[in-house]
Amino acid sequence: MLEKQFGGVNKRPDGTFSITPRMPLGKLDVDGLETIVAVIRKFNLPGIRATTGQRVTIEGIPADSVDEIVDMLNGVGSRTPQSIIACRGHGDCKHGLQNTQTMAMQVEEVLCDSVQIPTHLKIGLSGCSRCCGNSYIQDIGLVGTPDGWTLVIGGKAGSSVRCGDDLLVDSPLELVLTTMERFLTFYKENKQEKERVAAFIDRLGIDHIKGELQI
Ligand code: SF4
Numbered sequence: 001m002l003e004k005q006f007g008g009v010n011k012r013p014d015g016t017f018s019i020t021p022r023m024p025l026g027k028l029d030v031d032g033l034e035t036i037v038a039v040i041r042k043f044n045l046p047g048i049r050a051t052t053g054q055r056v057t058i059e060g061i062p063a064d065s066v067d068e069i070v071d072m073l074n075g076v077g078s079r080t081p082q083s084i085i086a087c088r089g090h091g092d093c094k095h096g097l098q099n100t101q102t103m104a105m106q107v108e109e110v111l112c113d114s115v116q117i118p119t120h121l122k123i124g125l126s127g128c129s130r131c132c133g134n135s136y137i138q139d140i141g142l143v144g145t146p147d148g149w150t151l152v153i154g155g156k157a158g159s160s161v162r163c164g165d166d167l168l169v170d171s172p173l174e175l176v177l178t179t180m181e182r183f184l185t186f187y188k189e190n191k192q193e194k195e196r197v198a199a200f201i202d203r204l205g206i207d208h209i210k211g212e213l214q215i
Contacts, residue, residue, distance in 0.1 A: 009066060017061040021073050025086055025104050026054030039072050053083035053122065082111050082121040085134070089127030089144065096127035098144030106177055107142070115184040121197070124155075136164045139197040140180065145169075149176045153183060153209075154201035162198045165206045167215060182213055 008020040021036070028036075039058060040047060043065050048056040061069060084107055087093065089100030104125050111117065124138035128145075134157075135141025141152035141164050148171045155164030168179055186209070191200050201209060 009070070012059070015063070016059070017063060017066050018057045018059045019061060019066070019069060019073065020051060020055050020057045023055045024084070024108060025101055028056070035073060039069050042072075043069065051083075052085075054085045055083065082117070082119075082123065084108060084111075084123045084125065085138075086125040087127050087132035089125070093127060095130060096144065097146055098127050098149060100125040100127045100133065100142075100144065103142060103149070103173070106173075107140075107180070110177060110181050110184070114181050115188060117184055117188045119188070119191070119196075137161065138164070140184075142176065148172045151176050151180060154198045154206070156196065156198040162202075164198075165201060167210070167213075179213065179215070183209070186212055 008022065010018050010020075012018055021032075023032075036048065036056070036058065039045070043061065045058060046060045048058055051057055058069070084104050086100040086104040088096065089103075090096035090098050092101075107123060107125070111121075111123075121140065122138040123140045123142075124133035124135040125142045126133035126135045126144065129143060131143060133141070133143075135143045135152055135155070137155040137157040139153070139155070141155055143150040143152065149168070150166055150170060151168040152164035153167050154162060156162045167183065168176055171179075187197060187200055190204075192203075195203070
């Protein structure tokens with residue numbers, strides 16, 4: 001069983017498992033689609049469900065089939081405990097001020113190659129202040145502005161909603177990426193077990209965090 005090292009496998013209340021392959025920018029090519037269809041047919045599964053994180057979840061998987069399905073899905077992409085959602089952004093939406101699709105790829109590089117944080121994180125990218133990427137209620141948010149990006153940390157939805165704090169406003173892309181990387185490194189090294197970004201900021205205070213990051 002690969003459950004512990006495989007961020008996209010979850011046990012369901014009915015004892016079955018679900019698997020959520022990583023889908024950068026919510027996209028899946030023909031090979032990826034065919035792989036998922038082959039899994040569903042071979043194991044006679046009910047189908048897929050769309051997630052709020054722009055991915056699909058394969059549900060109803062018996063425990064003794066998880067390892068084999070994980071092997072089959074390797075062609076779909078690696079799995080991470082982070083999810084990045086991005087609105088259509090500049091070039092695909094008439095309101096878009098910044099390119100969310102390109103930015104999402106760069107954010108993913110920071111997460112996967114630089115910080116490698118083994119924590120569940122939701123990241124929301126919006127190409128303008130209309131915020132279709134829910135940037136102010138995600139652990140990390142990015143909002144396109146006329147001259148750059150606003151970097152938001154510590155938002156959350158759910159039973160107690162928290163609006164994220166602006167860490168940078170109207171800043172150039174490179175500064176936003178390096179600041180996000182520095183914040184995530186600080187968070188990774190100082191957070192308590194299972195402490196999400198919103199609780200981390202409430203515990204330390206946004207001014208203290210800005211001071212640590214010299215912002
Ligand atoms: S946030 Fe702005 S750019 Fe993104 S989809 Fe919504 S309106 Fe378009």
